[in-house]
Amino acid sequence: MTEATDQLSNVFAALADPTRRAILARLADGEASVNELAEPFPVSLQAISKHLKVLERAGLITRGKEAQWRPCRLEPSPLREVGEWMEQYRRFWDERYERLDTYLRRMKPRETKEEKENGHKE
């Protein structure tokens, strides 16, 4: 990752760590404090704090303020972005969509490699 300008890259990078994914799984059950989140892991609290910063920068969580606690909350919108990105490949991996895709190909054939050959779309 060269720079932080690309939000989707930040989200994927944040998800590329089992500890952070476990934190998200915990937050799917509801808000939690940093200590609560850190409890299951064999690393320091500071390490978890860093993980939370990564998740926050990716927009996957937000943190509130309640006395000395910083309750963390799951934020859905980056996951929605990932889901939308995935849609573009759904025909490759979702069998239910494969049949639909075959049907669509027959009705409206796609451009061939030669016809396209420019403008890569992410």
Added chain:
Amino acid sequence: MTEATDQLSNVFAALADPTRRAILARLADGEASVNELAEPFPVSLQAISKHLKVLERAGLITRGKEAQWRPCRLEPSPLREVGEWMEQYRRFWDERYERLDTYLRRMKPRETKEEKENGHKE
């Protein structure tokens, strides 16, 4: 990423780069050689070769041998794994799923945690 034992982490890490995602998008249109894949990007061929190695290690592509060409092909299964991981959060971001979920729960209710604990059986 401390180690490579976690395949899902490898996949997310591989997706956390716009160049690699663009390569996948290109491969969604069909096989391509390394030079074809490298053409749109302002980096060296060697850099692209490294990106391809990352994608291959994540299982997102496979490479064949045809004379001196190494045609790359998109592989769907890691995307399926990502899709399955996403499912667990779908209720947070997919509005359509929320309605469907409500519907399915009503038609064919799943056992709740309490019902299991109470040994409730139909």
Added chain:
DNA sequence: CGCGTTGTCAACCCTTTGGTTTATTACGCA
């Protein structure tokens, strides 16, 4: 006030990553 709790900041370490340049392998073809 002083103390324990919650959490972040800062400095440091080592590994990984993404890029470069140079060199090398493997193949088709004249």
Added chain:
DNA sequence: TGCGTAATAAACCAAAGGGTTGACAACGCG
């Protein structure tokens, strides 16, 4: 055979990642 093309390998570099320890800020409570 030798040349040009396709692609990888190797060595190197700067920056980012994930971890640690130690210090410090903010708050509730006795």
